[in-house]
Amino acid sequence: MGTIHLFRKPQRSFFGKLLQEFRLVAADRRSWKILLFGAVNVLCTGFLLMWCSSTNSIALTAYTYLTIFDLFSLITCLISYWVMMRKPSPAYSFGFERLEVLAVFASTVLAQLGALFILKESAERFLDQPEIHTGRLLVGTFVALSFNLFTMLSIRNKPFAYVSEAASTSWLQEHVADLSRSVCGIIPGLSSIFLPRMNPFVLIDLAGAFALCITYMLIEINNYFAVDTASAIAIALMTFGTMYPMSVYSGKVLLQTTPPHVIGQLDKLIREVSTLDGVLEVRNEHFWTLGFGSLAGSVHVRIRRDANEQMVLAHVTNRLYTLVSTLTVQIFKDDWIRPALLSGPVASNALNFSDHHIIPMPLLKNVDDRIPVTSTPAKPSSPPPEFSFNTPGKNVSPVILLNTQTRPYGLGLSRGHTPYSSVLGQGLAVPGVGAGQGLRPTFPHVPSRYGNNRTGQPRP
Numbered sequence: 539m540g541t542i543h544l545f546r547k548p549q550r551s552f553f554g555k556l557l558q559e560f561r562l563v564a565a566d567r568r569s570w571k572i573l574l575f576g577a578v579n580v581l582c583t584g585f586l587l588m589w590c591s592s593t594n595s596i597a598l599t600a601y602t603y604l605t606i607f608d609l610f611s612l613i614t615c616l617i618s619y620w621v622m623m624r625k626p627s628p629a630y631s632f633g634f635e636r637l638e639v640l641a642v643f644a645s646t647v648l649a650q651l652g653a654l655f656i657l658k659e660s661a662e663r664f665l666d667q668p669e670i671h672t673g674r675l676l677v678g679t680f681v682a683l684s685f686n687l688f689t690m691l692s693i694r695n696k697p698f699a700y701v702s703e704a705a706s707t708s709w710l711q712e713h714v715a716d717l718s719r720s721v722c723g724i725i726p727g728l729s730s731i732f733l734p735r736m737n738p739f740v741l742i743d744l745a746g747a748f749a750l751c752i753t754y755m756l757i758e759i760n761n762y763f764a765v766d767t768a769s770a771i772a773i774a775l776m777t778f779g780t781m782y783p784m785s786v787y788s789g790k791v792l793l794q795t796t797p798p799h800v801i802g803q804l805d806k807l808i809r810e811v812s813t814l815d816g817v818l819e820v821r822n823e824h825f826w827t828l829g830f831g832s833l834a835g836s837v838h839v840r841i842r843r844d845a846n847e848q849m850v851l852a853h854v855t856n857r858l859y860t861l862v863s864t865l866t867v868q869i870f871k872d873d874w875i876r877p878a879l880l881s882g883p884v885a886s887n888a889l890n891f892s893d894h895h896i897i898p899m900p901l902l903k904n905v906d907d908r909i910p911v912t913s914t915p916a917k918p919s920s921p922p923p924e925f926s927f928n929t930p931g932k933n934v935s936p937v938i939l940l941n942t943q944t945r946p947y948g949l950g951l952s953r954g955h956t957p958y959s960s961v962l963g964q965g966l967a968v969p970g971v972g973a974g975q976g977l978r979p980t981f982p983h984v985p986s987r988y989g990n991n992r993t994g995q996p997r998p
Contacts, residue, residue, distance in 0.1 A: 597769035610645035635829025794826035816845030834864035
């Protein structure tokens with residue numbers, strides 16, 4: 539049985555949480571204007587769709603989809619206000635800035651899907667072209683144009699304004715820019731409006747209205763109904779060409795890619811950080827766009843053992859913070875453990891220690907008993923730790939070297955009346971020679987008794 543909570547608050551449903559967040563946004567007076575434009579947009583879109591049905595014009599339907607896109611942009615603006623009100627939480631440590639990126643991506647993709655739907659309907663109309671009624675065609679065009687321009691110019695939509703400037707230019711903007719340079723050469727006062735490039739949303743509204751005006755005139759003059767289908771295709775292509783660069787840019791932000799225009803600046807900052815006092819290496823650097831206008835990143839810095847961690851961290855953060863607003867720096871100190879100098883066990887029949895130099899070395903251990911060099915655990919099948927070093931002589935057995943100052947009769951043997959054969963029978967504990975092996979004499983004519991002169995006295 540679980541714990542019974544008598545006064546536990548009931549869990550709110552999804553719509554309850556959505557209503558609570560909507561009340562939070564509606565409490566700000568800046569959002570009242572957006573809500574008012576949203577209500578007028580819904581009303582205007584309803585009238586335009588009814589006029590599209592009465593006129594049987596697919597070109598007016600394609601232009602009405604731009605009004606629906608304006609509704610999506612107003613919702614994106616509300617989401618931007620909500621993101622500014624909310625603070626980062628433990629579940630979302632970077633905040634909610636990526637939500638407005640997702641809103642821009644969804645709005646542009648939906649506009650492109652609407653353009654593809656218009657292209658599909660236009661292909662069917664080429665086979666069976668219906669009659670177009672021009673009674674409300676021109677009225678609907680001016681109503682939609684007025685509302686779209688008034689919405690775009692009255693409300694400062696931060697996400698779409700940033701995307702329209704940061705994304706690459708569309709083919710419509712490039713063609714209009716060439717024409718604008720020629721016009722501004724004649725009238726220089728228009729350069730502030732047409733150059734360097736026009737607002738893509740204003741441009742597509744004006745181009746769509748111009749196509750509908752041509753459609754109205756050709757139908758009224760010659761009853762050329764096929765021009766309505768051609769205008770619908772033109773508006774759909776312009777919509778797709780305008781929204782596609784924005785979808786690509788916002789999609790790259792969602793994929794956490796590094797913006798191309800800041801790669802050079804980031805490389806310069808990384809080189810400056812690597813030359814700071816105490817910094818040995820900068821690695822595993824990763825930078826990505828967190829939201830529109832905010833860059834996040836993480837970097838690993840390896841420093842000297844005698845360097846001050848807090849000082850290096852402050853200098854690295856100060857250098858990178860000019861470009862990266864959300865930064866995570868992980869400091870790795872070059873503090874590897876020196877192996878202890880231990881000597882291994884020596885056999886009882888080894889050479890005398892007083893006459894030899896002994897180099898103590900650590901014993902060989904099994905792979906499972908090794909002490910890791912760093913805090914990163916090392917498994918037999920895994921690669922070495924990140925900051926481990928191959929210390930020379932780490933896994934070498936004890937080595938015994940002969941002393942160059944030993945006596946000529948040395949080798950650890952006494953100079954008394956010791957039988958030479960018995961000494962050879964004992965054997966020496968030399969590496970590579972077993973305990974049961976003896977040393978054979980080089981001179982075969984040496985007497986059996988060692989150390990006596992002719993008079994029988996011991997040799998001094």
